[in-house]
Amino acid sequence: VKDSLAARRYAKAMMGAYGTDLTRLEAISDEFGVVARKFIGDRTLRDYMLNPVARQEEKSAILADILKSANASDEVINSVRTVLEGGRFNMLGLIAEEFEAQSFERLGKVKVEVIAATDLDDSQRSALEQKLSAMTGKQAVMTVSTDQSLLGGVIAKVGSKVYDGSVKNQLKALKVRM
Amino acid sequence: MLKRKLAVALGAVVLTPMLAFAKEGGIQMAEEWTMALDGTRIINAIIVLGAFAYLAVRFGAPILKNRADTIATELETLNKAKAEAEKSLKSCEARLHQIELEAAKITAEARAEGEDIKEKIISQAKASAKHIISKAGEQISLESDLARRRLYEETMAAAVTMAEEIIANNIGPDDHKRLIETYIANVENQQ
Numbered sequence: 001v002k003d004s005l006a007a008r009r010y011a012k013a014m015m016g017a018y019g020t021d022l023t024r025l026e027a028i029s030d031e032f033g034v035v036a037r038k039f040i041g042d043r044t045l046r047d048y049m050l051n052p053v054a055r056q057e058e059k060s061a062i063l064a065d066i067l068k069s070a071n072a073s074d075e076v077i078n079s080v081r082t083v084l085e086g087g088r089f090n091m092l093g094l095i096a097e098e099f100e101a102q103s104f105e106r107l108g109k110v111k112v113e114v115i116a117a118t119d120l121d122d123s124q125r126s127a128l129e130q131k132l133s134a135m136t137g138k139q140a141v142m143t144v145s146t147d148q149s150l151l152g153g154v155i156a157k158v159g160s161k162v163y164d165g166s167v168k169n170q171l172k173a174l175k176v177r178m
Numbered sequence: 179m180l181k182r183k184l185a186v187a188l189g190a191v192v193l194t195p196m197l198a199f200a201k202e203g204g205i206q207m208a209e210e211w212t213m214a215l216d217g218t219r220i221i222n223a224i225i226v227l228g229a230f231a232y233l234a235v236r237f238g239a240p241i242l243k244n245r246a247d248t249i250a251t252e253l254e255t256l257n258k259a260k261a262e263a264e265k266s267l268k269s270c271e272a273r274l275h276q277i278e279l280e281a282a283k284i285t286a287e288a289r290a291e292g293e294d295i296k297e298k299i300i301s302q303a304k305a306s307a308k309h310i311i312s313k314a315g316e317q318i319s320l321e322s323d324l325a326r327r328r329l330y331e332e333t334m335a336a337a338v339t340m341a342e343e344i345i346a347n348n349i350g351p352d353d354h355k356r357l358i359e360t361y362i363a364n365v366e367n368q369q
Contacts, residue, residue, distance in 0.1 A: 120358065124358050124359070127362050128361075128362050131362055132365065135365065151342060152345065152353060153358070154361045154362075156365060163366070163368040164368055165357070165365065165368040167349075171338050171342060171345075174338065175334055
């Protein structure tokens with residue numbers, strides 16, 4: 001809870017800084033998310049950044065070099081540096097998630113995680129996206145993955161709400177009812 | 179002590195004339211009565227007899243009287259003792275009778291109490307047995323229900339697993355397409 005609150009504070013600060021330019025906000029949010037996932041996934045870099053013996057200036061310089069060489073935007077470089085200097089590097093992933101959520105909120109979008117038993121074709125994706133957008137009153141941004149254990153059907157997760165139309169779930173419900 | 183003295187005196191009185199007669203060669207049959215000799219002898223005899231009588235009266239009578247008194251006293255004591263003993267016997271017999279009555283009463287009470295306890299124990303045992311049988315019945319019923327439920331659940335789980343396998347083996351692209359389209363059409367109703 002403590003980390004979550006801290007991540008929310010950082011995300012809110014980032015929204016304060018970059019949330020006015022809606023044309024750039026989504027791009028910054030996406031970029032920040034990619035960078036955060038990359039850094040957290042790199043164990044060597046993460047261990048170094050979390051090492052209390054290493055000097056803060058060196059850490060900042062290394063981060064800036066990496067991000068510049070990856071053509072990261074100034075907003076992202078500044079944000080990552082701020083997080084590092086605030087001693088919250090271990091929370092980078094959480095901050096990125098929170099920033100993404102707040103950005104989506106500002107942009108009138110909603111993140112939807114879709115899991116299907118088989119791949120959805122473009123028309124199915126489009127139809128589902130439209131339906132979910134109509135349901136939520138926001139533009140649905142879907143991430144689609146497949147899971148054959150569902151046997152058939154689709155699951156859509158919108159925030160804390162789950163719309164489970166999988167065959168597996170239907171069999172489970174049948175078992176419970178009986 | 180007195181008896182011994184009396185015996186010694188009587189012995190002396192009897193033996194003295196006998197010794198006198200023996201010294202003189204025993205009583206000679208008198209050929210003729212002579213006053214001097216025979217009269218003396220008679221007087222001697224009278225004196226001896228008198229001494230005997232005197233001694234008998236002097237010592238024997240008190241002894242006999244004492245003896246009689248003693249016997250009477252002893253008899254009286256014995257009678258008293260006998261009376262006391264009889265009284266005591268009667269008292270003991272009465273007491274014994276009382277004790278026998280009390281013992282009989284106690285025995286009767288104990289028997290009655292024992293019967294009561296026996297009845298109570300039997301009654302409690304019957305109630306307990308009834309309760310146990312009732313509980314056992316309930317337990318059996320509960321266990322049966324549980325077993326039936328478990329069997330039903332296991333059967334259902336097996337049926338669902340089987341259904342999953344059948345669906346997984348038989349579901350085709352058309353089925354997937356239909357399921358997805360149905361889902362999209364009714365996504366808001368999916369839970």
